[in-house]
Amino acid sequence: MNVLIVYAHPEPKSLNGALKDFAVKRLQAAGHAVQVSDLYAMNWKAALDENDSLDGKAGDRFEPSLDSKRAYQNGRQSEDIAREQEKLRWADTVILQFPLWWFSVPAIMKGWVERVYAYGFAYGVGEHSDKHWGDRYGQGSMAGKRAMLIVTTGGWESHYSPRGINGPIDDILFPIQHGILYYPGFDVLPPYVIYRIGRIDMARYAQITEELGQRLDDLFTTSPIAFRPQNAGAYSIPALTLKDDIAPALSGFAAHVA
C-alpha cells in the first residue's frame, strides 16, 4: 500500500524526527511504499494568499475560496500545492505527525491544509440539495483512504483526561480528526499520542516504538473512529443538526461518534 507521512518538526534530531524515521522504516519493511512531506525541510509556504494561483487574484480583490476553485479547475495552482494533491491521490493512508503546539497543529502544517485543500479538491465537492449537502463528512475526494495522527505533547496524560485542565485529547483533536480528515472523506483511525516528551528515557523510547510499530503494522486493519456520515440520515439537511432520535441525550463533539 501507499503511505504518505506529512510531518512538521523543525529539528531532525528530535523525538519527532526519530519517530518519523522509525515509521518510514517500519512501513517499508512491511512492503509499503512511503512518501514523506517534511514541511520544515521543504520550507513549506504556510500562508494562503493570492500567489497560490499562478495567475494571481482573478478579480480586483482576492477571494480565498473562489480563487482557489478557479486555479484548481484551470490547472493554474502553485506547483507546490499541485504536488501535494498528487501525493494525496497516490496515498492509501495519510499520517499527520506533529508536536501539539498550543493545542493544535504547528502553523506550517495548518498552512499545508489550508493551501492543499483546494476548493473542488477537498471541499466544495458534490451536489448540494435538500438531501445531500456536498460530498463531505464521510464522502469526498479522500473516501476509501485512511488517516491517522501521531502527536507528541509535553503535558501529562492526566492533563488531557476527561476532567483534565487542557480538555480531553479526543476533543482537542476533534477539529483535526473530524474537521480536517473526516470532512473530505478519510476514515480516521484512533490517534497515537505520546505525552510528557520532556521525560523520555531509553526504556520509554523502546515502549513507544513498540506501541507505534504495532499501530503501523495494523494500519490497514484497525477500525476507524465511527464518525457519523453527514448524508446517510442522521442529520437534518440543511440545518445539519443531529435528528432528535440520534443520541438524544448527547451534544457536543461526542454526539458525532456512533
Added chain:
Amino acid sequence: MNVLIVYAHPEPKSLNGALKDFAVKRLQAAGHAVQVSDLYAMNWKAALDENDSLDGKAGDRFEPSLDSKRAYQNGRQSEDIAREQEKLRWADTVILQFPLWWFSVPAIMKGWVERVYAYGFAYGVGEHSDKHWGDRYGQGSMAGKRAMLIVTTGGWESHYSPRGINGPIDDILFPIQHGILYYPGFDVLPPYVIYRIGRIDMARYAQITEELGQRLDDLFTTSPIAFRPQNAGAYSIPALTLKDDIAPALSGFAAHVA
C-alpha cells in the same frame, strides 16, 4: 485604554477588512488607543524555527522551548517577535480577528502565537510546586488584560449549534479561548461570531456593525467567560484534574467553565 487588534485576512477589501477598519474607528472614537498587527500586510513569518533567535540554535540541535527561553532571557529574540511582545505589554485588551479556516485560526495567526508566546513570556512562568503548577490558566503575564475573538465563518449557525455537525462553536474555540488566551492569564470575553458570510447584504452588514459596535463599546465592562483558575483549589496538582466535588457530573471542555 489601549487595544491591540491582531488581524489575519489576506484581502483588505474583504468583510474582515471592513470590520477591522470599523473596529479601529469605533474604538478610537471612544477615546481608546489602537494598534493593529495586520499579519498578512506585515508578511508575518509563520513558521517557528531556529532563526527566531538572533544567535540561531544554542546547541547541536534546535530545541523549540529551551531555545525560546534562552533568546527571551538574553534579549536575543528576532525583532519581529520582541515588537509583538511589546504590543502585548502595552495593551489592556487584545482582539484576535480572523476567518475560521478548517475550524481554527489561519496558519499565519497560529504562527504569531507560536513565535510571540515565548518561554518565560507566555508559558514557563512562575513557580512549579505541589500547590502551584506555574502561572497559567488564570494567572500569568497577561493577567489583568482582556481578550476577545472576532470570527467569521461561511457555515450556518445551526451547523455550529450544540448538535450541529461541525461541533458547538464554543467547543471549537475552546483550544483558542482557554488554551491560547486564558492560559497566559487573559480574561476572555464571549466571542463575536459572524456566520454565513457568503450571504451578507447591506441590511445584514448594518446589523453586524450594530452588534459589533455594541460589543466594542462594552469591551471593558462585559463579564468574561468564567473559566476556572488552575491554582485556586478546583484542580488537583500535579494531575490537574478537576477535584471530585467540582462539577461532578461534567467532563470535557464545559467542565472548565464555572
